[in-house]
Amino acid sequence: MELKDFYYELPEELIAQDPLEDRASSRLMVLHRESGEIEHRHFRDIAEYLKSGDCLVLNDTKVIPARLIGEKVGTGAKIEVLLLTRKEDRTWETLVKPGRKCPIGTKISFGEGKLIGEIVGQTEDGNRFVRFSYEGVFEEILDELGQMPLPPYIHHQLKDKNRYQTVYAAHEGSAAAPTAGLHFTEALLKSLEEKGVIIVRITLHVGLGTFRPVKEQDILKHHMHEEFYVVSEEAAETVNRAKAAGGRIVCVGTTSCRTLESAANEDGTLRAESGYTKIFIYPGYRFRILDCLITNFHLPESTLVMLVSALAGREKILNAYREAVQERYRFFSFGDAMLIE
Template identity: 75%
Template sequence: MRKEDFNFDLPEELIAQDPLEDRSSSRLLVLDKETGKTEHHVFREIIDYLEAGDCLVINDTKVIPARLIGSKIGTDAKIEVLLLKRKENDVWETLVKPGKKAKMGTRISFGDGLLVGEVVDIVEEGNRLIHFEYEGIFEEILDRLGQMPLPPYITHQLEDKNRYQTVYAKHSGSAAAPTAGLHFTPELLKKIEEKGVQIARVTLHVGLGTFRPVKVDNILEHHMHSEFYQIEEEAAEKINTAKANGKRVIAVGTTSCRTIESAAKEDGTIAPVSGWTDIFIYPGYQFKVLDCLITNFHLPESTLVMLVSALAGREHVLNAYEEAIKERYRFFSFGDAMFIR
């Protein structure tokens, strides 16, 4: 299976640069995974496709303001640091730009010394382990100094930090938002619950793998970065009950999908679990739990397009994307949504 099998021409102006004022007024393309038939709606009409007893799985991770701009102590050279994974004892795995300025022992000052980082190890692909020194509470300092780590395709500054969070974000730890969830409002979620749909909260802290392009021609050689995930007993119970009653499990976003598929047993049930996953879902994958998926429109040749193709079939997906481009749907993090049923 080649990377180019998942390519398509995406006009740059269709990559949404700003979120809509009203989250649930984005557009919604509904794709029937069996027939390839499509319908066009507004996102809040998703409720018409949900039935009592279905289980909607949401990822309640919270994005941290993980982008820090600092200066190298001694030369004042500008260095940008993106926090990826929290390790122990105030050490983080980070992505540093420009990497060549961040040799072992390099010290970087952020916010006039409010936070100081020292490179303590060099990991593969330009990643660095950095030990941070500070006084007070790290999260509070980060909130003061950090910026939201928007994907490289979004060049506009974000006016309101909260627009890159879902309304149900709870557990801090992501370097990127689970963007399919950005379409939900508290009002829409309340109506969905009132309809008898169970909402299961899971957590997957989204890492840099979300932005990382597939560089190998043969996609089977691509390696996903591992991400931390957690499923509590209550969520596992809701998912298992829906399956046992012949109802559907509907994931909001590829991150929720990968979480439940990582935890799934062969019989399609889920037990409470926490750990690390590097699951890579591409065509040929047999889904154990997932029935339907709410997702955004993704970039060409991305692992995300491969995942939706695994669920709905590559041809159906590429045809639906062609239609979305023709209809001027907005793509990527702040773009429109698709429901694969």
């Protein structure tokens, strides 16, 4: 499979720059993967497609204000640091711009010295390990100095940083939001529970893979980055019980999907565990746990377009995306949603 097989034309004006006032008012495309039939609805109608006994799996990660702007100690040069993965108490794997100005030993000052980062190592592909020194609580300092790390295709300033969090965000650690979950409101989740839909929470901290494009023409050569995930005993038992009873496992977002498939046994059951995943899902993959997926519309030639193509078929996905363009859907992080069932 080649990269160009996952390309589609997208007018730039369809890239959503701002979240809607009402989370659940975004549009919802329903793609029936067996027939290829498409319906056009609104996200608040999602309850009509979920049945009592279905299991809705949410990624409860919380985005941290992971973008830090500082000055190189000694020269005052502007340096941007994006926190990706916490390695030890004070050391993080990061993306540093411009990296060529920051060899090992470089010190960067943030907030006039309130936070100092020293580059202590680097990965094979150029990410930097930064050890921070500070007084007080790191999370409080980060909340004061850091910015929400919005994707590069969003050019507007976010007025309310909570709109880049799901309403159920709980565990801090992501460099990007699990954006399919942004459409849910507390009222909508409550109505689903009242209907008998089982809600399960797992955690995957979204990392560099969200920001890194596929560059290899042969997609099988693409290198996925590790992301940390947690599936609790309670979550695994609930998913397994729902599946055994005939309920469908409906993942909210590709991150929930990748977590479940990473912790899946060959027999289609889910195991409780935590660890790092590099799972790359593309056409030909056999899903072990997931039955349905709620997701946003993804970038052309991205690993996420490959994942949804693995679920619904490449031709059906590209046809759905062409129709979404024709119908003027809003794309990417703050855009509209798709249910693949």
